[in-house]
Amino acid sequence: xxxxxxxxxxxxxxALTASAASAEAVKxxxxxxxSGGGAGLGIDVRDGFLLALKQAGSDVExxxxxxxxxxxxxxQLADKMIQSDKVDILTGIIWSNLAMAVVPSAVNxxxxxxxxxxxxxxxxxxxxxxxxxxxxWQNDNLHEGAGAYASKAGYKNSFxxxxxxxxxxxxxxxxxxxFTGDYAGEVYTQLGQxxxxxxxxxxxxxxxxxxxxxxPGGMGIAFMKQYAQSGVDIPLIGPAFSFDQGILQAVxxxxxxxxxxxxxSKDLDNAANKAFVESFQAEYGRLPSLYAxxxxxxxxxxxxxxxxxxxxxxxxxxxxxxxxxxxxxxxxFKFGPNHHPVQDIYVREVIKEGDVFTNKVIGVALEDHAxxxxxxxxx
Amino acid sequence: MSTLLLIEQVLNGLQSGVMLFLMAAGLTLVFGVMxxxxxxxxxxxxxxxxxxxxxxxxxxxxxxxxxxSLAAAAAAGVLVEVTVLRRLYRRDHLDQVLATFAxxxxxxxxxxxxxxxxxxxxxxxYLDPPALLAGAVSLPFxxxxxxxxxxxxxxxxxxxxxxxxxxxxxxxxxxxxxxxSDREMIAALGVDIDRLYTxxxxxxxxxxxxxxxxxxxxxxxxxxxxxxxxxxxxxxxVIGGVGSIRGALWGALLVGLTDTLGRFLLPLGFAEVMxxxxxxxxGASLASMLIYILMALVLIFRPTGLFGARP
Numbered sequence: 001x002x003x004x005x006x007x008x009x010x011x012x013x014x015a016l017t018a019s020a021a022s023a024e025a026v027k028x029x030x031x032x033x034x035s036g037g038g039a040g041l042g043i044d045v046r047d048g049f050l051l052a053l054k055q056a057g058s059d060v061e062x063x064x065x066x067x068x069x070x071x072x073x074x075x076q077l078a079d080k081m082i083q084s085d086k087v088d089i090l091t092g093i094i095w096s097n098l099a100m101a102v103v104p105s106a107v108n109x110x111x112x113x114x115x116x117x118x119x120x121x122x123x124x125x126x127x128x129x130x131x132x133x134x135x136x137w138q139n140d141n142l143h144e145g146a147g148a149y150a151s152k153a154g155y156k157n158s159f160x161x162x163x164x165x166x167x168x169x170x171x172x173x174x175x176x177x178x179f180t181g182d183y184a185g186e187v188y189t190q191l192g193q194x195x196x197x198x199x200x201x202x203x204x205x206x207x208x209x210x211x212x213x214x215x216p217g218g219m220g221i222a223f224m225k226q227y228a229q230s231g232v233d234i235p236l237i238g239p240a241f242s243f244d245q246g247i248l249q250a251v252x253x254x255x256x257x258x259x260x261x262x263x264x265s266k267d268l269d270n271a272a273n274k275a276f277v278e279s280f281q282a283e284y285g286r287l288p289s290l291y292a293x294x295x296x297x298x299x300x301x302x303x304x305x306x307x308x309x310x311x312x313x314x315x316x317x318x319x320x321x322x323x324x325x326x327x328x329x330x331x332x333f334k335f336g337p338n339h340h341p342v343q344d345i346y347v348r349e350v351i352k353e354g355d356v357f358t359n360k361v362i363g364v365a366l367e368d369h370a371x372x373x374x375x376x377x378x379x
Numbered sequence: 380m381s382t383l384l385l386i387e388q389v390l391n392g393l394q395s396g397v398m399l400f401l402m403a404a405g406l407t408l409v410f411g412v413m414x415x416x417x418x419x420x421x422x423x424x425x426x427x428x429x430x431x432x433x434x435x436x437x438x439x440x441x442x443x444x445x446x447x448s449l450a451a452a453a454a455a456g457v458l459v460e461v462t463v464l465r466r467l468y469r470r471d472h473l474d475q476v477l478a479t480f481a482x483x484x485x486x487x488x489x490x491x492x493x494x495x496x497x498x499x500x501x502x503x504x505y506l507d508p509p510a511l512l513a514g515a516v517s518l519p520f521x522x523x524x525x526x527x528x529x530x531x532x533x534x535x536x537x538x539x540x541x542x543x544x545x546x547x548x549x550x551x552x553x554x555x556x557x558x559x560s561d562r563e564m565i566a567a568l569g570v571d572i573d574r575l576y577t578x579x580x581x582x583x584x585x586x587x588x589x590x591x592x593x594x595x596x597x598x599x600x601x602x603x604x605x606x607x608x609x610x611x612x613x614x615x616x617v618i619g620g621v622g623s624i625r626g627a628l629w630g631a632l633l634v635g636l637t638d639t640l641g642r643f644l645l646p647l648g649f650a651e652v653m654x655x656x657x658x659x660x661x662g663a664s665l666a667s668m669l670i671y672i673l674m675a676l677v678l679i680f681r682p683t684g685l686f687g688a689r690p
Contacts, residue, residue, distance in 0.1 A: 035491070035602065036601060036602065036603055037503055037599065037601050037603075039502055039503070040502050040503075043502075164660075164663050164664070186655075186659060187646070187659070187663075188659055188660065188663040189663075190663075190667055192607075194598040194599070194604075195395060195597065195598065197391035197394065197395075197525075197528065197639070198388055198391050198639050198642050198643050201384055201387040201388050201391060201643075202384065202643065204384075204387070204523070205381055205383065205384035205387075218503055218598075218599045218601060221503075221505070221599050222597070222598045222599055225505075225507075225597065225598075226525070226597055229508065229513065229514065229515070229525040229526075229527055229528075229597070230515055230523070230525050231514055231515030231523050231525070232523075246502070250503075250505040250599070252507075
């Protein structure tokens with residue numbers, strides 16, 4: 001009798017602590033790039049994410065760490081966050097090579113990973129996972145939009161270049177998937193390369209009628225500045241990464257009129273986006289970039305699912321994420337079967353508003369666009 | 380492939396070569412005269428770039444920035460020489476590598492901190508070339524080449540000539556060469572060896588700062604920009620022969636040209652014998668190894684480098 005009572009007391013005590021644990025704040029680990037040439041991207045993702053948490057008055061506990069754009073450091077941070085901080089959800093990684101180093105092991109340990117940026121093809125196809133959600137895009141998407149736009153605009157002969165790493169290969173594959181013309185040249189550069197004189201000389205001599213390039217972060221700034229100094233005037237096309245809010249001020253007049261493709265723009269006409277652009281400017285004193293919008297959407301997606309279930313209840317939480325029941329800054333937003341977005345890809349043009357360089361939407365490149373790898377995903 | 384394109388690529392190789400020379404010259408002088416391996420040389424390059432970008436941002440003048448970069452890098456050089464490096468000349472190379480590696484970390488954090496205080500962010504800074512050198516110029520035979528890169532080539536070659544005159548024709552140069560071959564003897568002859576060392580170090584630092592400022596205007600100015608260049612500069616002095624200014628010049632031009640032309644020609648060459656897609660991948664990968672292969676070959680056939688005198 002006594003023993004039974006004791007056991008019952010112990011069990012009820014356990015149940016109490018269990019329910020107390022679930023009521024405890026959810027822990028989120030953000031691994032992102034806050035220093036070096038790629039710092040602008042990580043800072044914007046973080047700030048967008050923080051803004052959404054603040055607006056919701058959320059009690060989510062967020063741990064932010066800088067990966068310095070190095071895969072080994074990202075892996076160490078992930079291990080620390082999973083093992084000693086005991087986070088429930090991971091997010092934040094900007095670069096695909098870092099995502100490939102961190103995401104597979106994190107989701108296999110039962111954690112959720114919500115990607116605010118990197119979307120390597122491997123994780124969208126055969127390597128997809130039920131706990132991995134990409135809130136930004138599959139890497140190829142914006143490049144596919146650029147290819148579709150270049151064909152529509154009547155270009156026949158493109159020179160294409162990208163860095164020699166997973167996302168660079170995805171970029172050129174994406175452009176080629178939708179571009180119908182020929183190629184005057186195709187070049188892989190080194191990741192982190194800062195001097196593009198040799199490539200620009202090849203572009204000048206190639207006889208191309210258009211140049212498609214994917215060079216994220218500081219690489220794109222260096223390329224654009226050197227391209228402007230070189231006197232080559234073949235029109236440039238690129239994904240939004242090289243013409244984003246943070247970069248445009250550095251590139252200056254050289255970028256005016258350049259067409260670029262994006263899933264988001266600050267002038268997209270929906271209520272969530274207008275409120276986001278306004279509040280971001282009020283909070284941080286600068287215009288948001290697409291990275292900021294991705295961080296903001298990622299946080300809001302997470303918050304929408306947390307309202308339904310805790311991450312500890314993995315199946316319910318996953319189902320809630322899949323519903324994507326939140327007001328995205330992109331307007332309509334839904335997930336495809338491989339947990340990657342199905343969304344419109346817009347064409348933007350770089351303009352000058354007063355003293356500030358920014359983008360304006362001029363059309364839609366691809367509507368309700370899903371990625372090319374979903375069929376390979378067996379979840 | 381046209382001749383024009385090839386000439387333009389040779390100019391690009393020259394431009395990257397003379398910038399490397401400015402870095403390698405300081406490194407090889409310091410190693411030759413004081414026997415010091417200075418890993419923090421890349422940090423002085425970064426200091427020069429940041430000084431130029433900050434002053435150009437504040438005053439709107441690239442030229443003032445350039446002057447500031449020389450002054451700031453030389454001052455930083457003197458500071459670390461007097462406070463830290465002076466104690467290391469007699470220690471073995473491992474101690475020197477450890478201490479100067481620590482200096483890299485200290486410099487990087489100090490720059491990040493100072494930049495945050497001054498500008499409020501730690502994002503990369505941008506430096507535009509002076510208006511005088513914006514855009515492209517037409518050279519004979521219809522070559523279009525960026526004016527600023529041409530100016531870099533000219534400035535680099537002028538500095539090289541000046542350096543040869545300084546080392547070969549002046550009293551200071553004689554002392555530097557004497558210090559290189561026998562430092563006890565020159566001290567015994569009454570030359571203030573401490574002052575000479577500080578002077579040589581300041582000269583090397585100023586050259587690195589100058590290179591940083593010049594290159595800063597075509598790339599972005601960011602923390603950590605010095606280390607990739609430092610590795611190349613070490614390759615240059617190994618190829619040229621440690622301690623030799625002439626070796627640094629030829630080594631730098633050789634590395635600049637090999638790297639640029641390799642990146643451009645190798646993918647084309649492989650395309651002759653295999654399908655284009657794998658030719659591009661193989662070519663690009665091999666091109667990034669090319670200068671190290673060159674270094675290995677030089678070391679096999681001339682273990683002391685092309686112009687290295689001492690065994």
